[in-house]
């Protein structure tokens with residue numbers, strides 16, 4: 001599934017609006033794939049166990065090392081992908097004719113997945129056998145061919161399923177490589193993987209448009225030009241609160257009861273809704289930033305230690321439910337990583353550049369005189385230089401410093417030419 005060096009792969013996820021008949025078929029096909037996977041896995045495991053048993057016996061009989069090696073060489077289960085997806089699959093379909101209801105390439109894809117999993121096992125037996133698939137766990141089917149995407153009419157044609165409408169949130173870029181349909185949080189989604197050549201760094205990439213961005217849970221994004229974007233907090237909090245309430249109720253009820261299963265489903269759905277909201281909001285923001293800027297500079301979030309910096313500042317005093325704030329925070333922090341990810345790939349598509357800088361001192365350096373002092377930042381929101389008296393909003397100061405650090409890196413690492421990331 002790896003793309004070639006000069007190719008770039010993207011996955012687009014859309015919600016499908018399946019008709020009841022189609023939902024029935026999708027469940028059926030997922031079941032067939034799972035059945036196929038499990039049948040073949042158990043067959044492979046039996047063969048492997050039988051082989052191991054003979055091997056043990058030979059050792060027990062005190063056979064010479066050469067004899068044992070010869071046996072290993074001749075009888076070690078061979079795993080050829082085309083044996084599995086070809087002859088073996090054909091036999092299985094003969095034995096269980098109902099499998100023919102499913103598009104044959106979809107079954108083949110599942111068998112390919114098993115082949116990869118089993119190969120991994122042979123390369124690293126310590127990980128244990130591949131696991132049997134259970135109903136409801138990562139139910140998905142993949143179409144390598146046969147699909148027809150009709151973007152104008154917001155629908156996709158899938159073999160044996162017909163046309164399915166989808167919630168189109170954006171246009172697709174690149175050549176479609178495959179389409180995966182999966183069930184998540186009680187809804188059907190399709191993920192379209194595309195591939196396209198990387199755009200060379202813009203020859204006209206305009207350094208004048210360079211912008212530093214301070215991201216955080218309190219303010220989602222503050223730009224060095226003074227623009228800022230409201231936090232995700234307001235957006236996901238009502239849902240996070242609801243989840244917290246339902247989770248408390250869950251703890252009071254009897255485990256495994258009908259009521260609890262129902263609650264779990266509702267919680268699941270809410271998580272899905274929060275993810276969708278966050279996703280759409282972030283796409284709006286990142287598209288708008290990338291439209292106006294060729295160079296975007298952010299702090300390296302991995303170095304920043306998000307949880308630590310967020311503690312105590314995110315929740316106003318008084319809202320004292322720690323479980324709730326923890327939940328809020330984790331949802332929000334996931335959003336920050338996603339924000340940077342989107343900026344990165346959208347810039348790549350445009351031929352722009354994302355630069356990540358060391359977050360140290362970005363919040364305590366004075367942009368006017370360069371004095372570094374933690375006393376410069378006395379409160380969460382306010383920056384005031386103890387040396388020269390310069391004062392401004394602390395997030396804005398952070399963004400300005402981030403931009404400077406990025407530009408300095410561009411200058412020092414590669415003369416006047418921008419570096420290629």
Ligand SMILES: [Zn+2]
Nearest residue numbers: 366369385388
């Ligand atoms: Zn100063």
